[in-house]
Amino acid sequence: MIEIREGGIASTVQDLGRTGHYHIGMPPSGAMDEYAHTVANYLVGNDGDAATVEMTYQGITATFDDDAVIAITGADMSPELNGDPIGTWETVAVDAGDELDVQFATDGARAYLAVAGGVDVPEVMGSRSTYTLVGIGGHEGRGLEAGDELPIGDPANGSADLVGTRLPAEYVPDYADEDTVRIVVGLTSYRLTDEARETLCSAEWTVSAEADRVGYRLEGPDLEFEERDQPFGAGTDPSNVVDLGYPIGSIQVPQQPIVLMQDAVTGGGYATVGTVISADRGLLAQRQTHKTVSFESVDVEEAIDARRRRSERLAEIRSVIDG
Amino acid sequence: MSQTTTVNSPMPGVFYRRSDPEEAPFVEPGDSVEAGDTIGLVEVMKNFHEIEADQAGTVGEFHVEDESEIEADQAIVEIEVE
Structure with a gap:
């Protein structure tokens, strides 16, 4: 059992998501940074889809009522165990009664x-x-x-043997440097002017304070739409189209861009001018408010290739950790 | 002997000195505060995080305007500690 002493500002239990229900308006939810979530699980001997605690900007303070094996990955939140700093991206032993205090994010957001x-x-x-x-x-x-009290499942055999395992530095992201996010332009990017399509991928966008698990609102130059007589079924604003399903990661432009994230609104009538590729969504989720991001246009082949390479990298990490 | 301590924002966001635009500020320069008293709010991800005085003392100069955008670790206000 983990007993929560302080919850932080937005800490939730997440696994890899509730897939298969998007058509009824149910987004997948799940870890915003799947890479960090999955590696944390591997470090403690879990499968990647075991549930973790996602902490945003501020960590939790919690006590353990039994011995446990833990790992903290993702944003650097200077975690401490009984007042002593502990490593991140590392397997750590916790004794019954220990207090874990995870502080504010200095690099990354989650x-x-x-x-x-x-x-x-x-x-x-x-x-x-x-x-x-x-x-x-x-x-x-x-x-x-x-x-709050969080129950813990039965650990896999040998998880205690992982204590002291550190993820090799080559696999640890430096979130401060990750300011480019790849997108596939479309589906309704034809609604933008040529100039606005160009601006989308050349501008520096700033993550606003309104950036959460539903969507990331970005600030930057205005994106203009082509003039047209709106078709039947579309709203009157130039940014409106006939309703469509919104891909996760899709970028809609009600005024300034919003990138939909794991708790996405599943459909509606805003033009979605591009989609952040799945392999890079976690990088955007780690961009703090007021940090900038740029979009780099790639095609669907490259997006699928990036996803495949990320899966291979995670498999490689699993084998490195399991030795 | 009095000394000054600076309260910094632990996270980026929008800083507010009042709980509501209609309300008076949480504190004004010259007010006495206890450790743990709320001196402002930071809004990020539609959440409001209370910024508290870390020590008892007298509120000094604010370094940021009400409703301004602030960065993580930015200095918010001075507190003169008795």
């Missing part, structure tokens, strides 16, 4: 706490991920608060 056996909250529609807008999954469908 950190992941994995525990051997996984956070064992009940599955809802096949996932332990929290979807706070509807209030399902995770711990009571909401962010963690003081007094």
Whole structure:
């Protein structure tokens, strides 16, 4: 059992998401940075889809009522165990009664706490991920608060042997440097003027304070739409199209761009002018408010290739950790 | 002997000196505060994080305007500690 003493500003239980229900308007939720989440699990001997605690900007303070094996990855939040600093991207032993204090993010925005056996909250529609807008999954469908108790599942055999394992530096991202996010331009990018399509991929966009698990609102130059008589079914604003499903990662432009993330609105009538590729969504999720990002246009082949390479890299990490 | 301590923002966002545009500021320069008193809010991801005085003392100069954008670790206000 993990007892939460302080919940931080937005800490939720997440796994790899509630897939397969998008058509009924249910986004997948799940870890915003799948790479950091998955590596945290590997470090404690879990499968990648075990549930972790995702902490945003500020970490949790928690005590363990039993011995445990943990790993913290993602944003650097200077974690401490009983007041002593502990490593990140590293397997750490926790003794019964220990207090873990995860502080504010200095690099990146989201950190992941994995525990051997996984956070064992009940599955809802096949996932332990929290979807706070509807209030399902995770711990009571909401962010963690003081007094919450999180059950821990049965650890895999040998998880204690992983204590002291450090992820080799070549696999540890430096979030401060990751300011380019690849996108596939479309589906309704034809609505933009030629100049605006050019601007989308050349401008420096700033992550606003309105950037959460649903979407990241960006600030930058105005993007103009082609003049047209709006078709039947589309709203009157030039940014409106006839309703369509919004891909996760899609960039809509109500005025300034919004990139939809894991708790995405699943459809609507804004033109989606591009989609952040799945391999890079986690990098955007680690960009702090007021940091900048640029979009680099790639084609679908490159996006699929990037996804495949990321899977191979995770498989490689698993074999490095398991020795 | 009095000395000054600076309260920094732990996270980036938008800084507010009042809980609501209609309300008075949490504190004004010259006010006495206890450790743990709220001196402002930082909004990020539609969440509001309370910024607290870390020591008891007298509120000094604010380094940032109400409703301005602030960075992580930016200096917000001075507190004169008795």
